[in-house]
Amino acid sequence: MRSSWRAVGTSASSTLLRAAQPPLAASFSSASRRHKPRAVVETPAFxxxxxxxxxxxxxxxxxxxxxxxxxxxxxxxxxxxxxxxxxxSFVTSGYKTYHHAEPLPLDYGGILPEYDIAYETWGQLNERKDNAILIHTGLSASSHAKSHSDNTARGWWEEFIGPGKALDTDRFFVICTNVLGGCYGSTGPSSVHPLDPEGGRYGTRFPILSIFDMVRAQFHLLDSLGVRTLFASVGSSMGGMQSIAAAHLEPERVQRVISISGCARSGPSSIALRxxxxxxxxxxxxxxxxxxxxxxxxxxxxxxxxxxxxxxxxxxxxxxxxxxxxxxxxxxxVSSEGSAGSSLTGxxxxxxxxxxxxxxxxxxxxxxxxxxxxxxxxxxxxIYISKAMDLFDMSDEALEDLDERRTRAHGTAEESGIRGLAGSIYGEKEGDTSAPQRKHIRTLSSPSAHFYLPSLTRGLSRLVKTPTLIIGAQSDILFPIDQQRELAECLRMTGNRKVRYSELDSPTGHDSFLIDVENVGGQIKGFLS
Missing domain, CATH: 1.10.1740.110 (Rna Polymerase Sigma Factor; Chain: A)
Known part of the structure; x- marks a missing residue:
């Protein structure tokens, strides 16, 4: 093959062809002269x-x-x-404020001397005080989930709340808070530090928070409202974490859980993005x-x-x-005036x-x-709230670690006055074969994740009797659908036979819970009926 190639390359016709072509250097030189810039190019506008x-x-x-x-x-x-x-919307008014004058010991060792929680409500609390629904928000949401007379701006869940809607205000007393650590009326890093003699803000002197800390603060608000039982704990995104945490901390208080585009533990991809x-x-x-x-x-x-x-x-x-x-x-x-061959003048x-x-x-x-x-x-x-999301983990080992940290910092639950335990799980233990085995839910698409499922199942065991609706979006990048699948799977492995699981094929990703009123809202309404 090589000798044949040489023969073609040295043929007479090939020699004549090369002779007819200008030298390569001469060709480049000619092109360079034609396109040579006449002045230094200016820096473009930015x-x-x-x-x-x-x-x-x-x-x-x-x-x-x-x-x-x-x-x-x-x-x-x-x-x-x-x-x-x-x-x-940017919320500066139209909400109510609950002030907690007592110190709040936190999971990672810090203490808030006092705190405020901003909240808004819709509907009426009935005489039995058992029709309350608590909405847990995502990272950057305020308490303003729905417009009302004190704030007529459109709420971030406007079409999901109201008479006859998913959260039917003819039936339910709906509560939404700005989470602890936020900046829309609740105590957070931008709040004035009550112990600073100069009245300075917390800044990064603010203590590290957990999702459980946020929920405990919300429970104190519910106490002040006389709400002893929640008809449902409803959350999306980070709120989905809170809804699970609420039922774990006080399972007798939370009658139902709805977790939308949430998870039972933050995965490495979500942590990396935040x-x-x-x-x-x-x-x-x-x-x-x-x-x-x-x-x-x-x-x-x-x-x-x-x-x-x-x-x-x-x-x-x-x-x-x-x-x-x-x-x-x-x-x-662009203007076409004076352009060659153009009939446009505007x-x-x-x-x-x-x-x-x-x-x-x-x-x-x-x-x-x-x-x-x-x-x-x-x-x-x-920064603080996204870190709390990263730290969220309902596995047995993680909950026990939180218990140990809190005990070292604040003493036992009785000594510290902290309501609810993050750990101290009960239910299925190592070697306990009484819990039902995995049933009809689809296999996780990430086989390497299976090793922690037993620990996650034990950590979720307090929800064994809690009816739970889990919704995920197949196009979600931030909370991949595997996380909702494993949450549903582990809840069923605890023996919970009242788990509903649904996957949306909506193309709007993580934001589907904010946008897809028909599918998300319809499932919420059906679950609460």
Whole structure:
């Protein structure tokens, strides 16, 4: 083969062909002369950076910059494609406040000297006080789940609450709180430290929280309202963790559990995604190790914007974005006046030249989401609450570890006054074969996860008699569907025969619980009937 190739390469016709072609160097030299730039290319415009710098200057002109809904609303970014989006509003009023004047010992050793919980209610508590439903929120949600006379803004679960809806206010007394650690009325890192003689904010002096700590604070609120029994504990995303934790802490108090797009333990992929958000946020020089409150200081708005951009990617799905955005790029207004061969005389839209700032429509959408959020939520609240999500683990070993930590820091439950135990599980033990074996639920798609199922089953044993609805979305990136499958599987392995499990094929990913009123709302309504 090689000798044949040489024969062809040295044929007479080949020699003539090479002779007819100009030398390669000469060809490049000619092209270079034709396309040689006549001047130094100027640095392009960066409107995305200009917007960030303008935001910085605007904040510098304010005294003691705070969370600012109006500033976020005046963003120069635009979302270039319509689609289903959740309604999150900046909440400064319209809620009630429960004040707990006693210290709250926390799972990881800290103590809150006192705390506030912001909450809102819909419907009426009946005489027996057994028709209350507690909504547990996700990371960044406020207590404003539904509009009402004191706050007419649209709530983040507006279409799920009301007469005849999933949470029927003709039947139920619905309660929603801003979680402990939040920034919409409840005590969190942005709150004034009650023991600081100078009245400074907590900042990163705020103690590490657990999901169980958040639920205990909510139970104190229920006590103040006279609610001894919950008809249902309902939560989505991080709220799904809280609903499980609530039934674990006080199983006799929680009659039903609804966990939507939640889990029984945070998986490594979810932890990694939240860690990335915290990393970019804490790398913002304005974060200042968590002490950015007060005059002459700036909130870490750049880090917050980037963190929200990362989060937004985890909230939706590739198939939805393929449908909404595809590879479409932004349009530019151009004038066709004087163009050769053109009959148009007015401006028109055409695809803009490539740029380093948002160029594709999906980039504009992600940029818009970050811009809208960066001044609406406290950075430290995001850090602390996301860390609590990472720490959540209902396995036997993790619960026992929490018990040991709490006992070392605060003494026994009786000594510390902490309600409910995270550990001290009962039910199936090692070698106990009385519990039913795994039944009809589908096998987990991640075989390596099976090794911890027995421990997770023991940790969930307090829910053995609690009717539970579990809903997941197949397109969820943040809380992959495997996590809802394993939760349902482990609950059934405890012997709980009242577990309903449903998978949604919605393309809207993790946000399906906020958007899919028909499927999510319909299942909630049916379960509560």
């Amino acid at each position: 409107p995305c950076l200009d917007a960030n710098e303008a935001r910085t200057q605007r904040l510098l002109s304010q005294q003691g910059p705070e969370l600012d809904d109006a500033a976020a609303a005046s963003s120069t970014s635009t979302s270039s494609s319509a689609g289903p989006e959740p309604s999150y 860690f990335a958000q915290r990393s970019v946020l804490m790398s913002d020089p304005n974060w200042n190790r968590g002490h950015y409150y007060g005059p002459n200081k700036l909130p870490p708005h750049t880090g917050m914007k980037l963190a929200r951009q990362i989060a937004t990617i985890t909230y939706r799905s590739g198939p939805e974005w393929e449908q909404r955005f595809g590879r479409r790029r932004r349009k530019a207004v 401006p028109s839209l055409q695809e803009a030249d490539p740029a380093l700032c948002p160029d594709f429509e999906i980039e504009s959408y992600i940029d818009y989401q970050g811009e809208q959020f960066c001044l609406k939520y406290d950075a430290n609240s995001l």
